[in-house]
Amino acid sequence: xxxxxxxxxxxxxxxxxxxxxxxxxxxxxxxxxxxxxxxxxxxxxxxxxxxxxxxxxxxxxxxxxxxxxxxxxxxxxxxxxxxxxxxxxxxxxxxxxxxxxxxxxxxxxxxxxxxxxxxxxxxxxxxxxxxxxxxxxxxxxxxxxxxxxxxxxxxxxxxxxxxxxxxxxxxxxxxxxxxxxxxxxxxxxxxxxxxxxxxxxxxxxxxxxxxxxxxxxxxxxxxxxxxxxxxxxxxxxxxxxx
Numbered sequence: 001x002x003x004x005x006x007x008x009x010x011x012x013x014x015x016x017x018x019x020x021x022x023x024x025x026x027x028x029x030x031x032x033x034x035x036x037x038x039x040x041x042x043x044x045x046x047x048x049x050x051x052x053x054x055x056x057x058x059x060x061x062x063x064x065x066x067x068x069x070x071x072x073x074x075x076x077x078x079x080x081x082x083x084x085x086x087x088x089x090x091x092x093x094x095x096x097x098x099x100x101x102x103x104x105x106x107x108x109x110x111x112x113x114x115x116x117x118x119x120x121x122x123x124x125x126x127x128x129x130x131x132x133x134x135x136x137x138x139x140x141x142x143x144x145x146x147x148x149x150x151x152x153x154x155x156x157x158x159x160x161x162x163x164x165x166x167x168x169x170x171x172x173x174x175x176x177x178x179x180x181x182x183x184x185x186x187x188x189x190x191x192x193x194x195x196x197x198x199x200x201x202x203x204x205x206x207x208x209x210x211x212x213x214x215x216x217x218x219x220x221x222x223x224x225x226x227x228x229x230x231x232x233x234x235x236x237x238x239x240x241x242x
Contacts, residue, residue, distance in 0.1 A: 049129075049159045051083045059083060059131050059158065060124050068104055069114040074140060076101050076119065083161040089154060093135070096120075107142075116141045118149075125218050130164070131156040132215035134225060136236060148236050151225040153213040169214050173222045173242045180212060180241060184224055187239045191228070199231040214241075 052059060065077035078094045100118050107115035116139070123134040133156075137149040155164040164172075170180060185206055192200040205228055213225040222242040228235050 051159065051161055053082050053084070057082050058124075059126070059156075060122075060133060062122070068117065072114060072140070074114070074117055074119050077122075079122065081161075083156075083158075085156075085161050085163075087163055089163075103139075114140065125215060126158070127216050127218055127220045129158045130216045130220075131158050132217070134213065134215050136225070144233075148227055148234055150208075150227060151213045151236060153215040153225065155215055166212060166214050169216075169222065175222070175241060180224070181206075181209075183241055184209065184212070184226065184239050188226065188228065188237075191237065195230075201229045201231075204229040 059082050061080050061082060062077040063080060065075055067073075067075040076097050078097065079090055081090050097120070100120060103116065103118040104114060105116040106113050118137070118139045120135055120137045123136070125132040125134070133154040134151060135153070136151045139147050139149060141147075155169055156162065157164055170176065175183075185202070188200065188202050188205050192202055205226065208227055208229065209224075215223055215225070217223050217238075217240075221240050223238045223240055226237045226239055228237045
């Protein structure tokens with residue numbers, strides 16, 4: 001009887017070990033599968049080489065900032081890339097700013113003394129060794145106030161300063177162009193159903209997306225900046241693709 005008791009205990013212990021071992025192996029397998037399927041695996045943390053020319057300043061900073069009008073949040077500034085950037089983008093953007101300044105029309109009776117102006121805003125996002133610059137263009141007039149026009153994005157590898165084009169960016173997240181277009185359209189269609197206060201023109205919104213302004217946000221997600229066309233005031237919407 002005593003031997004049978006020990007045998008039962010031994011078999012029970014073996015059974016428990018098998019169950020626990022199987023559970024652990026299952027969890028490891030699930031974790032490995034999730035990591036393999038996740039787009040974030042393509043943009044996991046890597047060591048960043050500091051290529052900044054001036055180590056006391058950010059990768060991108062601004063100078064010569066001027067605001068126009070008394071009560072308007074509209075201004076112009078020069079952009080500086082604090083790393084070797086071979087595409088001459090800073091000069092292009094700063095020349096563009098000069099041209100935008102020339103659109104300003106002043107009128108004493110208007111808000112802030114400005115009756116019309118075209119301008120742009122800059123947004124900078126950093127994630128690991130990726131740097132994204134989002135440039136959004138607007139126009140202001142006394143009738144409709146601020147109207148978004150379009151957006152452009154520029155993505156850089158912080159280890160070498162090279163620009164990452166859209167194809168390479170999509171590849172990082174294992175997304176092809178067809179999936180990008182379909183996911184964006186699906187999001188806008190869903191938005192059109194939710195926004196009962198306005199009538200969103202899905203087709204016009206999608207037709208304007210000839211070049212998708214892709215960028216990586218601060219938590220490592222791939223976004224596209226979309227100008228949503230509707231029957232009231234157009235606005236920018238960020239669609240998460242990854």
